[in-house]
Amino acid sequence: MELLGLYHYWVFAVLLMIGFYAVISKSNLIKKLIGLSIFQAAVFLLYITMGKVAGGTAPIIQAGVENAVFSNPLPQVLILTAIVVGISTMALGLGIVVRIKEEYGSIEERDIQEIDRR
Amino acid sequence: MTIIFGVFLLTLMVITALAIVHTQHLFVAVILSGIFSLLMAANFFLLDAADVALTEAAIGAGISTVLFLGALTLTGEAERYRSSSVNRVVALGVVAAITLMVIYATFDKPAFGDPQTPVQQHVAPWYIDTTANDIDIPNVVTAVLASFRGYDTLGEVFVVLTAGIGILFLFSATPTRRKKPQTEQESEVESTAEIKFGEGLRHFLIPQVVGRLLIPFILLFGLYVQFHGDYGPGGGFQAGAIIAAAIILYALLEGEARALRVIPQWVLTGMMAGGAILYSAVGVVCMMLDGNFLEYSVLAADPITGQHIGIIVIEAGVGITVTGVLLSIFHAFAGRRRF
Amino acid sequence: MALDIASWVLLSMGGLFVFIGGVGVLRMPDFYTRIHASSLTDTMGAILIILGIMLQAGASLAAIKLAMILLFLLITSPTATNALASAALLAGVRPCGTDPVMSADKGIDLDTNADAGSLGEGKDT
Amino acid sequence: MYYVATIATLITMALALVRALQGPSVYDRVLAANMFGTKAVLLFSIIAFLYGRPDFLDLALTYALINFIGVFAILEFIRRRPNDAIEDDVTKGDVNDDNVVGR
Numbered sequence: 001m002e003l004l005g006l007y008h009y010w011v012f013a014v015l016l017m018i019g020f021y022a023v024i025s026k027s028n029l030i031k032k033l034i035g036l037s038i039f040q041a042a043v044f045l046l047y048i049t050m051g052k053v054a055g056g057t058a059p060i061i062q063a064g065v066e067n068a069v070f071s072n073p074l075p076q077v078l079i080l081t082a083i084v085v086g087i088s089t090m091a092l093g094l095g096i097v098v099r100i101k102e103e104y105g106s107i108e109e110r111d112i113q114e115i116d117r118r
Numbered sequence: 119m120t121i122i123f124g125v126f127l128l129t130l131m132v133i134t135a136l137a138i139v140h141t142q143h144l145f146v147a148v149i150l151s152g153i154f155s156l157l158m159a160a161n162f163f164l165l166d167a168a169d170v171a172l173t174e175a176a177i178g179a180g181i182s183t184v185l186f187l188g189a190l191t192l193t194g195e196a197e198r199y200r201s202s203s204v205n206r207v208v209a210l211g212v213v214a215a216i217t218l219m220v221i222y223a224t225f226d227k228p229a230f231g232d233p234q235t236p237v238q239q240h241v242a243p244w245y246i247d248t249t250a251n252d253i254d255i256p257n258v259v260t261a262v263l264a265s266f267r268g269y270d271t272l273g274e275v276f277v278v279l280t281a282g283i284g285i286l287f288l289f290s291a292t293p294t295r296r297k298k299p300q301t302e303q304e305s306e307v308e309s310t311a312e313i314k315f316g317e318g319l320r321h322f323l324i325p326q327v328v329g330r331l332l333i334p335f336i337l338l339f340g341l342y343v344q345f346h347g348d349y350g351p352g353g354g355f356q357a358g359a360i361i362a363a364a365i366i367l368y369a370l371l372e373g374e375a376r377a378l379r380v381i382p383q384w385v386l387t388g389m390m391a392g393g394a395i396l397y398s399a400v401g402v403v404c405m406m407l408d409g410n411f412l413e414y415s416v417l418a419a420d421p422i423t424g425q426h427i428g429i430i431v432i433e434a435g436v437g438i439t440v441t442g443v444l445l446s447i448f449h450a451f452a453g454r455r456r457f
Numbered sequence: 458m459a460l461d462i463a464s465w466v467l468l469s470m471g472g473l474f475v476f477i478g479g480v481g482v483l484r485m486p487d488f489y490t491r492i493h494a495s496s497l498t499d500t501m502g503a504i505l506i507i508l509g510i511m512l513q514a515g516a517s518l519a520a521i522k523l524a525m526i527l528l529f530l531l532i533t534s535p536t537a538t539n540a541l542a543s544a545a546l547l548a549g550v551r552p553c554g555t556d557p558v559m560s561a562d563k564g565i566d567l568d569t570n571a572d573a574g575s576l577g578e579g580k581d582t
Numbered sequence: 583m584y585y586v587a588t589i590a591t592l593i594t595m596a597l598a599l600v601r602a603l604q605g606p607s608v609y610d611r612v613l614a615a616n617m618f619g620t621k622a623v624l625l626f627s628i629i630a631f632l633y634g635r636p637d638f639l640d641l642a643l644t645y646a647l648i649n650f651i652g653v654f655a656i657l658e659f660i661r662r663r664p665n666d667a668i669e670d671d672v673t674k675g676d677v678n679d680d681n682v683v684g685r
Contacts, residue, residue: 004121005230011128013220017213018135025209026139028197030189034147037182038135041158048167053238054231057635058168059246059258060350069233071166072242073258077267080259081274083173084355084440087182088281091447094189095288098454101193102293108198119585120632126592130599137603145659149611152652153602156622159641163629168638175644179619183652187659322543325654328536332529336647343640350637356644363648370654465583472590475624479594482601482617488609491601495617498594506587506624510631519636522643523627529646530623537616537650544657545609 008049015042029097029107033090040086044079051075121230124164131157144195148186152178168351169259172343176356180363181444184370188451253425255348263353264429268412271432272397275439279394282443286387289450329371336364344437345430354433358440365441366448374452386446393439397432404428464512471505478502487553488545492538499534503527584632591625612656619649 015038022035051072059073101107104115134154138147155178162171201209228235249261263271344357369377401412409416414428474497481494507527514520595618602614626642 002229004125006224006227007125007128008230009224009227010221011132013217013224014132015135016220017217018132018139020216021209021213022139024212025201025206026197027199027201028144030144030186030193031139031147031197034138034144034151034186037151038138038154041154044170045158045161048162048165048170049230050237051167051242052165052231053233056166056231056233057633058166058351058638060168060635060637061250061256061258062635062637063256070242070246070258072238073245073262074242076167076170076259077263079167079170080173080263080353080355081271083170083177084359085274085277085281087177087185088278088443088447090182091185091451092281092284092288094185095285095447095450098189098192098451099288099291099293106198107193110199120629123588123592123629126596130596133603134599145608146605146611149608149615149656150602152615153599153618156618156645160622160625163626163638163641168635168641172641172644175641176648179645180648180651184655187655191659191662322540322657325536325540325657328532329654332533332647335529339643339647343644346640351640360644360648363651367648367651367654370651370658461583468584468587472587475587475594475621476590478617479597482614483597488607488613491610491613495598495613498617499620503620503624506591507627509587510584510627513631514636517636519639522636522639526623526627526639526642526646529643530620533646533650534616534620537653538613540657541609541612541616541653544660545607548609548660550607550609 009046012042012046012049015039015045027109029100029109030094033093033097036093037086037090040082044082047075047079120164124161127157127160127164131161142197142200144190144197145187148183148190151186152183155179155182169257169353169356172351172356173359176359176363180366181359181448184366184448185451188448192451192454192456252422253429254422255426255429257348257350257352259351260347260353260429260433264432265414265425268401268414268428268432271436272401272412275394275397275436278443279390279439282390282446285447285450289454326371329367333364333368336367337361340364344433347433348426348429354436355440358437359444361437361441362444362448365445369448369452374449378449378453381445383446383449386442386449389438389442390446393435393437393442396435396438400428400431400435460512464509467505467509467512471502471507471509474498474505475502488550489542489552492542496535496538499530499538503530584628588625588628588632591621591628595621595625608660612653616650616653619645619652623649 019035019037019039019042022038023032026032026035051074053069053071056069056071059070059076061070062068097107100112104112106112106115131154134150134157138150138154141147141150155174159171159174159178162168162174232238245262245266246258248266249255249258253261253265255261340357340360343352343360344354347353347357365377365381368380400414400417404413404416405411407416412428412432415421415424417424417427478494478496478498481497482491485491485494504527507523507530511520511523514523598614598617598621602611602618605611623642623645626645627639630636630638630642
C-alpha cells in the first residue's frame with residue numbers, strides 16, 4: 001500500500017524526466033514543445049497527488065452529507081488555472097515556432113544555428 | 119481498489135509519454151498526446167480533482183489537438199534529424215541521474231493521502247470551513263479561485279490575455295523570404311490552395327449534419343458549466359474552453375471565413391480585453407463602495423449575496439477572456455497561409 | 458434487489474462487449490474491420506453499461522444526464538468513425554482482400570476520387 | 583459491482599493504446615484515439631457512481647460532446663496537407679497492412 005502511494009511520485013519523476021529528455025536532446029522545436037507539455041503535466045500530477053486525502057472526496061459540499069472528508073482544494077485551484085495558462089503559453093510558443101519556420105525555412109535547431117552562423 | 123486503477127492508468131501514461139518522445143512523426147506524437155491528456159484527466163478524477171479533470175478534458179479534447187495540428191500544417195510534420203548518439207547518451211545519463219535522485223527523495227515524502235501532513239493541516243481546513251459560512255456556495259474550489267484567491271486569478275487572466283496579444287502581434291508580421299524568391303507559378307498554386315483551404319469540411323455530408331446538430335448543445339453545455347460552477351465542477355476557465363471548442367467545430371465544418379463572419383476578429387479582440395476589464399472593474403467597484411480590492415462582500419447589503427454577485431460576475435469575465443483568447447489563437451493559426 | 462441483479466447483469470454484459478471490442482481492435486487484420494470492432498464497444502457496450510448505471514441511479518437528474526451522455530455517444534462516435542473511414546478511403550487505404558480487379562467487377566472503383574464523391578461522401582482535391 | 587465494468591473498460595483502454603502505438607497507418611491511430619475517448623466517457627460515468635458522486639457526470643458529458651472535434655480536426659489536417667505527404671503516408675500504411683494480412 002505504501003509503495004503504491006509512492007508510485008504516484010515515481011511516475012511524476014519519470015514523466016518529468018521524459019519531458020526533460022525531449023527538451024534537451026531533440027532538435028525539432030515542436031518536439032521540444034511537446035516535451036515541455038509532458039514536463040508541465042508531470043508537475044500538475046505532483047500537485048494534485050499531494051492534495052489527495054485518503055478516504056476523501058472532491059471538495060464540493062453535498063447537501064445533507066455531514067462530516068465528509070475533503071481533499072485539499074488549494075492545489076486544485078492552482079492547477080486549474082495553470083492548465084489554461086499552460087495552453088495559452090504553449091500556443092504562444094507554437095506561434096514563435098511558426099514565425100521561425102517562415103523566416104528560416106526550418107524548425108530544426110541544427111539548421112537554424114547553421115543559418116545564424118553564416 | 120481505486121488506487122490500483124490509478125496505478126494502472128499511471129503506467130499507461132508513462133508508456134504513452136515514452137511513445138510520444140520516441141516517434142519521429144510529429145503528427146503521431148500529437149495524436150498520442152491527445153490520449154495522454156485523456157489519461158491525465160482520468161487520473162485527476164481518481165485523485166478527487168473533478169474541477170481540474172473537467173478543465174483538462176475541455177482543453178485536451180477540444181483545443182490542444184487543434185492548435186498543435188494548426189502549427190503542424192504551417193511547419194511540416196517530420197523530424198529531420200535524430201540526435202547524435204553521443205548527445206543521446208549524455209542526455210540519457212543526465213536524465214537517469216536526476217530520475218534516481220528524485221525517486222530517492224520520494225522516500226522521505228509523507229505517505230500518500232495522509233491527512234496528518236502539514237499541507238493538509240494548515241490552510242485547506244480553514245478554506246473548507248470558511249466557505250460554508252462566509253461564501254455559502256458548495257464548490258470550495260470555485261470559492262477559493264474566485265473569492266479567497268481572486269487577486270491571483272486576476273493575474274492568471276492577464277497572463278492568458280498577454281499570451282493572446284502576443285500571438286496576434288507575432289502573426290501580424292508578414293514573412294520576409296530570405297533565400298528563394300517566389301516564382302509566379304508557386305504563388306498561383308498557393309492562391310488555388312487557399313480557395314480549397316477556405317471551405318472546411320463542407321463536402322463531408324454526415325459530419326456536417328451531425329456537427330450542426332450538436333453545436334447548439336455544446337454551447338448550451340458551455341453556459342451550464344459557466345453558471346453551474348458554484349454548485350458543481352465548472353467555472354469560467356472550463357466554460358471558455360468548451361464554448362471555444364464549439365466555435366472551432368463550426369469553423370472546421372464551414373471554413374474559417376464563415377466562422378469569422380459569425381464572430382469577427384474585432385469582437386474577439388474586444389472579448390479578450392473586455393473580460394479582463396470586467397474582472398478588474400469588479401475590484402474597482404468594491405473599492406468605490408469602501409471595501410478592499412475584490413472584496414465582494416460590499417457589493418450588496420448582505421455580505422453573502424455580495425459574494426455571490428461578485429463570483430458570478432468575475433467568472434463571466436474569466437469565461438469571456440478565455441473564449442476570446444482561445445478563438446483568436448485558433449484563427450491566427452488557421453488563417454495563416456503556408457509559406 | 459431485482460433491480461440490483463438486473464443492473465449487475467447489464468454491467469457485466471456491457472463489460473464483456475467492451476472487452477470483446479477491444480480485442481477486436483487489436484486483432485482484426487485491417488483498418489476497416491477494426492472500425493467494426495470499435496463500433497461494438499461504442500454501441501452495444503456503451504448502451505448496456507449506461508443502462509446498468511441508470512438502473513442504479515433511479516429517477517433522478519443523474520439518470521437524465523446519463524441518457525444525454527448515451528444519446529451524444531450514439532450520435533458522435535459513429536460520425537467520427539464514418540468521417541475517418543471516408544478519409545481513409547479517399548486517401549487510398551484498401552480493405553484487405555479487395556484487389557482493384559475485384560472492386561472493378563462490383564462496379565466500385567476505389568481509385569478515383571470522383572467515384573468516391575458519388576457515393577455521397579465527399580470530393581477532394 | 584461496478585468493478586467488473588471498470589476493469590473491462592480499463593483493459594480495453596490498454597488494448598486501444600497498444601493499437602495506437604502499433605499503427606500501422608495513421609488512421610488506425612486516430613481510430614484508437616477516438617475509441618479511447620469513448621471508453622473514457624464510460625469510465626468517468628462508472629467512477630462517478632463508484633465514488634457515490636453522480637453530480638460528476640458533467641465530466642463524461644464533456645467528453646461525449648467534444649471528443650469528436652479532435653477527429654474532425656485530424657481529418658481537416660489530412661485533407662489540407664500537401665499531396666506528397668499524403669502519398670508518402672499511404673504507401674507506408676499499405677505496405678504495413680499487407681504485412682498484417684500475410685501473417
